Amino acid sequence: MPDLLASYRAAGPGHDEMLQSTGAARAAWDQMADLAQVQSWEQLAERRQEVALLLEDHGVRFGIGGDAEAQTPGAARPDGTGGTAGTTGNSTGQTTATTDSPWQLDPLPVILDELEWAQVETALRQRAMLLDAILTDLYGPRRLIGDAALPPELVLAHPGFLRAAEGIAIPGPHQLFLYAADLARNADGSWVALSDRTQAPSGLGFAMEDRRVVSQVLAGSYRQARIRRMGPFYHAMRTALQEVAPAGGDAPRIALLTPGPYSETAFDQGYLATMLGLPLVEGEDLVVSDGRLWMRSLGGLEPVDVLIRRVDAEFCDPLDLRGDSVLGVPGLVQAARSGAVTVVNPFGAGVLENPALMTFLPRLCRQVLGEELLLGSAATYWCGERSMCSHVIANLDRLVIRQTVPGGYQRNGWELTVAERADLATMIAADPHRWVGQEPVDASTTPTIGEESLQARPTTLRTFTLARPSGYQVLSGGLARVDLDERHERLDHAPRSPMAGAAAKDVWILSAEPQPVQDPWLTDDGAPYHPTVPAISPGAAEDLFWFGRYSERAEATVRLVRAVADRWEDYHLTPHSAGGRSLEILMTALAGVTTDAGLDDVVLDERRPGSVAFAVAHAVRAATGVRDQLSGDTWIALSAAERALARGRSRRARTVGPELELDGVLTRTLEALLALAGIGNEAMMRDVGWALMDVGRRLERAQHLVQVLAATVTVRRDRVVDSMVLESVLIAHESVISYRRRSQTTARLEAFLELLLMDSRNPRSLAHQLTTLRTDLDSLPTAAHNAQVRDQLLADLGDLLAEQDAAALAATDPAGDRRRLAELLESLDWRLRDLGEEIARVHFAHPVPIQWADAAGTWVPRREEVTS
Incomplete structure (x- = not known):
């Protein structure tokens, strides 16, 4: 391994996670080299093969299994956009999509020391608090719009803003339950946010699976290095879900709402549900009756007090939201408004995913929190302001151009032809408030196992932050992704999925001291034990x-x-x-x-x-x-x-x-x-x-x-x-x-x-x-x-x-x-x-008639369109 690291060279002008500007390895990577016990390229290639086999054996996929015929709109995608992107068909869930892709994982982790991570944690907590305050205001008094701190068209015209969500409040001090941020490190070593994920953040299941696999393949390093464990975050998440349950219940019943096995992140959802011990349910498994939410089970109806939502909000209720959706539950919005059920993340949280909002965050942080924003964003120009719009149009050839709607147009301006830039300028001028331009980020690079050598590849990091009564708790690690396409040396602010030439990495936060066990799951609170029989939908x-x-x-x-x-x-x-x-x-x-x-x-x-x-x-x-x-x-x-x-x-x-x-x-x-x-x-x-x-x-x-x-x-x-x-x-x-x-x-x-x-x-x-x-x-x-x-x-x-x-x-x-x-x-x-x-x-009675088998007895999965 030392010889392999010695042959590694940073690829670009920016920050490299392993090498200092002098060319010497950073202390964390020196420790990795000592512990990895890999002495040759052949051994490193073997580790990569071991990872691939373990992922196969664990059934880790991005997308759906086998010969995929359907992918469900409304499912949150790994890049945070709505599930309709990349699908064909209608919005009811009867669609056609491409097949699944193996989840690619590079064995070498991203390594950060705890002092550096402490700064990132502090900045993430602040950013989560700020976004939580903005979300609370937008569905409450809307003072930020009234005081002109936010332009009304930036909020009210955004599809993530749901008027039906007004008046719905999560019990407790925070409305933004789970927040994910996609980060990259600038050339000067500072971190910037590429995007904020608030609709239905995905990746927690993938992150833990990545840790599980890498800890097996690099078992020696993992056991000897003082790495912060991620388990406490998931224990805390289970507790936090109980904390936001409606008042009056002794043992809240919690479920995870999934778009179904055709979601691109079906593995992620299933793995997270398994870790939290929660049932996976689809919209047709739920019903609102007598003002509250119930899960259909073979023995009758079981109450649901808290619902983790992994379906985009607009698809969650065909009565109050999108009428043609079959993914949701009629009456769910009203049940949430009455306080009979808590839905997290709340309806309407997707409004915070508007990239134009990044333009205003520094000013809002000073106004709302009385502090300077610690975690900056990629420099963003909202075309809804005339001066910024002129700047964007004049610099189309060097900016990343995005629509503000999830899954909308996004292109690197330097990749467009002159004619394409002219057409784009016309579209922006016709509807400026729907467009932003962003400065590209020369992201830091990380050693990644290539075909014949270690390669320096641009890296992004998805972090996760959880609302607790005392503040926000940050996952000690995350889900890193590296771009495997050598043609991409700059980030276009849309982290690439495994279906588009990217690989995941585990994230190790090295600690100076052994980590104590936190939030042990075994408790003895003196309360009587009442065994429960899990219901099945x-x-x-x-x-x-x-x-x-x-x-x-x-x-x-x-x-x-x-x-x-x-x-x-x-x-x-x-x-x-x-x-x-x-x-x-x-x-x-x-x-x-x-x-x-x-x-x-x-x-x-x-x-x-x-x-x-x-x-x-x-x-x-x-x-x-x-x-x-x-x-x-x-x-x-x-x-x-x-x-x-x-x-x-x-x-x-x-x-x-x-x-x-x-x-x-x-x-x-x-x-x-x-x-x-x-x-x-x-x-x-x-x-x-x-x-x-x-x-x-x-x-x-x-x-x-x-x-x-x-x-x-x-x-x-x-x-x-x-x-x-x-x-x-x-x-x-x-x-x-x-x-x-x-x-x-x-x-x-x-x-x-x-x-x-x-x-x-x-x-x-x-x-x-x-x-x-x-x-x-x-x-x-x-x-x-x-x-x-x-x-x-x-x-x-x-x-x-x-x-x-x-x-x-x-x-x-x-x-x-x-x-x-x-x-x-x-x-x-x-x-x-x-x-x-x-x-x-x-x-298996369905709420609506649906064909479940053909004449030969072949299963037709739920909501799958039958084709000849």
Whole structure:
């Protein structure tokens, strides 16, 4: 590591986080070099690979999982703008977007010493206090506008200013609950704010995950260095949420409102909810009744006292705000106004994200706080003032030009052509109060692992500040991001996301003394203990159900393909042999049960419904919506399955020939899916959520079995052919060993049907699935009258199976058809389909009609537009 650091050179004229102006390393980086125990470039590259694998195993993504079809407007983006940017479609949430991107994390942290950080903390607290005072005034007396300290058009014409939010107050001394600032360091070493994030700040989940990964990869350095821990901030956040709850409740109920698994920051939201121990809820999971907010649950309605909002405010209530939104809760604004629920950050906080406000902050700080502003902003010129507008238009070629609305126009003036600057000047002159020009910032650089060497890359830092009764608390660290594009040496004030060529960094604040443990979560206050049973919303219930179904569907398809592939390897060149004829039957069955395609596409084509890859992708997407319900190890197994399939696709792209060698792909994918099943069985509480996941598994297993049998054993063929087909079916359903043990002397179809259909001791049999379904469904809370049809369907399935005789089912008519068996399987199949629909009706009822499955039983996720 010392040799590597010695070869590093700062890239620009500005401040470098590692090197002093003399070229010597700063003290913090000297300590890092001593502790890192990295002696070569190869070791450093290994650390980068370890980080990438850990992020995969933890399921860390920017965007949504798999083949993304939808991204939700109204979701707060990592750069703080509204979620509508970058999407197509309408504002109801039925949209189309690009696929997710791996979260990129550079192993080397940004290192700051505590003396320097103390100054940053003080400046951030002051800035948060100032913005809090401005927010309180704008939705209260509006003296700042009346005294001409703020131009009215700067506030009242901004889309972040919501008149419906007037009169809504958060209990306690502060209205701005959570504040994030994007910072950069100037050439002189001073910090400046590039942007203020107040709408629904994102990144707290990513920041903690980055710390978790880097602390593993650089374990030696992390253990030995005196690094300020970030955990106390999250403990404080949980306490702060309880402090802002409406008065009168003993144990406030708190939830996190998410736009859903299609949000770009779905991981961030799910991880934060998991850390705080809060349920993730979507708008359709909530309802306002009798003046207060409730969460729909399978057992009825559960009250919600505090709601963390990760949906842009204008989408939160279709009655008082944006009428075409399906992300919000009708009546939520009125419930907040009456004080029945506290929503943080408050409605209307997005008005503070107007970059034009930066022009006035120094003056407002003197007027409101009686102090000089400690943390300056990037020099900003608001075109609403004539002199500033003239300056901006005259200097378009060297300024960053932005609209004041979130997600609006933003370009670097020096990158525009003469004609483009002329057009831009015309637009600014026509509507000047909607535009600002900002001086670019030559941001400080930080060592970043490049392809062959350490590179100095421009760096921004997102910090987080939390309102407490005594003031504001600052996270000891943050979420740093470095621009990986070598063409960008200056910041354009829009921190680049991982989807646009940036990587994250952990932030280490080095302390001179060991850090004491703060805010221990274990308390003994003498209050009586009252255990609570966490409620589960219909949306989370639906996701868990489909997570179970798609996990089982992927495993069942892998097993069936393996059995068919074995026959294909042996007999595809001899189609007229007994083996060739059995292969034809199995291929036809595979096409009917999964998808009509070649074996490799049945496994690898993630866009093809019925394929293994499609099922795994949808399992990931369902799991994303219930990250707070699942063991963290779930993502290790899911990532392993995704990785195996991705390697298979990569290998296929390099393969010449009609089919790919699938053995390795199938084996590794099955290993991952078996691990996933084991985690579900051994690491999840046997609560309502687990029961729903198991219901999905059992229903899927039963339906798959019935469909495979209907496609393979309802017609008598040559005895050799039938024997080979039945053996493959037994292998595909993990029952061949049991069959051989019980049929040592003779093999008969009756024994085959008995084992797979009627023997409840066989965990793969239909009888076992029906018995387990009954146990699982009985554990779900629901009104008896509402479940009558569901229970009757399940009872009919059990009765139908119980009255069967294996010998009679095996009998054939003169034409060789097993008509009774075919009729039974057809009857079982439609009853299982109806049972699935009835389970959805009883337990996943949506506030508005929505299609949840297509004709093939393929899950259509909530709010996803169905396309052909």
